[in-house]
Amino acid sequence: EEQIAAAAIATKHFDAATGMTDKVAALSALASMDGEGAAARDTALQTFYDDADGDMLVLNKWFSIQAMADLPDALERVKKLKEHPDFTLKNPNRCRALVGAFTMSTPHFHDESGAGYQFLTDVLKELDALNPQISSRMAGSLISWRKYDEERGLQMKKNLEELASMDAISKDLFEIVNRGLN
Incomplete structure (x- = not known):
């Protein structure tokens, strides 16, 4: 009621x-x-x-509002929005509106399952080939792993190691990942 x-x-x-x-x-x-x-x-x-x-700025807001929503299935909703016809990783602002906003949704990005970190890692692998500058900026959400509890920190570190082992990692992303690991 x-x-x-x-x-x-x-x-x-x-x-x-x-x-x-x-x-x-x-x-x-x-x-x-x-x-x-x-x-x-x-x-x-x-x-x-x-x-x-179709207004680009308004649609960016539409994506970011949903990425920040505090719902039990937040990550699943973000994954579904990533497949939306108006979403593309080729548009840096759209990428920040959805993926970047999700990384700022503390309870969902930092869920103890580590699924938020894995989602970001998977996106970064895809994004790095398209736009290394944006992928490296977004990887910044993982490099502060030492500031979190042991379980979350180790999950974030594992995701950084996964990125570091990419065959075709860009110089930009490698620099951020390497800084996070060392």
């Missing part, structure tokens, strides 16, 4: 918003709604997407 009331308030703000700041604030609240608020979330996300009408 509380979720339904919260979803109704956020939806009212979303629908009444006259500027992008207000619309994004309402959508950000809706994006993390689950359970009874899921229908309102899905409707608002679809409306925002439709209203974007």
